Amino acid sequence: MTDSEGLQQRRFECLLTAIDQIVIHLNGAGEVISVNAGSADWLKTDQMISRTFSALFSEDLAGDVSAQIDKAFETHEPQKLTLLMKPEHSFHWHELGLRLTQTWETKLVDVSDTELIWVAKNISQPAQQEQKVVKLSQRDPLTGAYNQRSLMTILKQSVAQAQRYDWVCSVLLIDIDHFSQVNDQYGLDTGDKVLQQFVEAMHAFQRTADFFARYADDRFVMFLPETNREQALLAAERVRKLAQEQCVVGPSGELEFTVSIGTASLRDSQDTPDSLLKRAEENLFIAKQSGTNRIEGDEV
Structure with missing residues (x-):
C-alpha cells in the first residue's frame, strides 16, 4: 500500500x-x-x-x-x-x-x-415510534380504552356506512353509578381502580367488531355494529350484570359497583352520531332517575 x-x-x-x-x-x-x-x-x-x-x-x-x-x-x-x-x-x-x-x-x-x-x-x-405515538393519541392513558376523539371518528364512518347500505347499528352509553361518592369515600386511587377493572372486564366481554371508548370521567360508550334495538337492550343488560359482578379491592376492603345504561339505535338517514349519543344520554338520564343499576332504550 x-x-x-x-x-x-x-x-x-x-x-x-x-x-x-x-x-x-x-x-x-x-x-x-x-x-x-x-x-x-x-x-x-x-x-x-x-x-x-x-x-x-x-x-x-x-x-x-x-x-x-x-x-x-x-x-x-x-x-x-x-x-x-x-x-x-x-x-x-x-x-x-x-x-x-x-x-x-x-x-x-x-x-x-x-x-x-x-x-x-x-x-x-x-416507524415503531410513530405507531406508538399514534396509539397513545387514540387511547385514554388511565384505562387503555379508546378516547372520545377516536370514538367520534369511528362513529362518523360507521353510521355513514350503515346508512349507505341500509344496515343497523346501536350505541350504549354507560355510566358508573355514584362514582363521585366512590372517590369521596374511598379515595381517587380506588376510583381509578374501578374504572380500570371495568374497562378490563369490558375488553374481555366485547365482540371483535365492537368499539369501546371512555367518553367522559365515569362514562363509556360501546358502539355495536349490525345491532338493532332489541339486541342492543340485551347487550346492555349483559353489561349491567357484568359490572355488578365486579369487586375492587381498596384500602377499606372490597368495593362493588353498578352501572346505568342508555341505548340508542340508528333510525333513518337523518340520524347522526350526535343524535344517537343524545338519545342515548336521554335514555341514560331516565335510567339514573329510575333508581340506577338499570337500562333504558329508545321507544318503539
Whole structure:
C-alpha cells in the first residue's frame, strides 16, 4: 500500500467513526473485508471478516443480496434494497447479535472493479415510534380504552356506512353509578381502580367488531355494529350484570359497583352520531332517575 493509499484508508476509517449506519467493505468475490457497526452495538463485527456476505442471509433474502451485488458491478450505479430482518429467520445474523426484528434500508456502491461498500440504515425504530405515538393519541392513558376523539371518528364512518347500505347499528352509553361518592369515600386511587377493572372486564366481554371508548370521567360508550334495538337492550343488560359482578379491592376492603345504561339505535338517514349519543344520554338520564343499576332504550 502506498503512502497515498494509506492516507486515504485512514481518512476513510476516520469518516466511518462518525456514521451511525452499518458499513461493510466487500471485495470482488463478495467477501467481507471490514465492518463498521455504527450504532448497531449488538453486531459482532470480528465474526464477519472473510465470510461470504450473501451467505449470511436467509435463503429468501440471499438471492436479492447477490443480485444487488451483481447489478452494482454491472451498472456502476448505487443499488438500493429494503430488507426485513427477523432474527428467527436469519440464523447467521442471530449469531452475529441480531435479537430484534428490524427493517434495513440498504445501499450498495462499487468503489472499484474489485471493491464494494454496503450500507444499512435501520428505519424500523422511527416507524415503531410513530405507531406508538399514534396509539397513545387514540387511547385514554388511565384505562387503555379508546378516547372520545377516536370514538367520534369511528362513529362518523360507521353510521355513514350503515346508512349507505341500509344496515343497523346501536350505541350504549354507560355510566358508573355514584362514582363521585366512590372517590369521596374511598379515595381517587380506588376510583381509578374501578374504572380500570371495568374497562378490563369490558375488553374481555366485547365482540371483535365492537368499539369501546371512555367518553367522559365515569362514562363509556360501546358502539355495536349490525345491532338493532332489541339486541342492543340485551347487550346492555349483559353489561349491567357484568359490572355488578365486579369487586375492587381498596384500602377499606372490597368495593362493588353498578352501572346505568342508555341505548340508542340508528333510525333513518337523518340520524347522526350526535343524535344517537343524545338519545342515548336521554335514555341514560331516565335510567339514573329510575333508581340506577338499570337500562333504558329508545321507544318503539
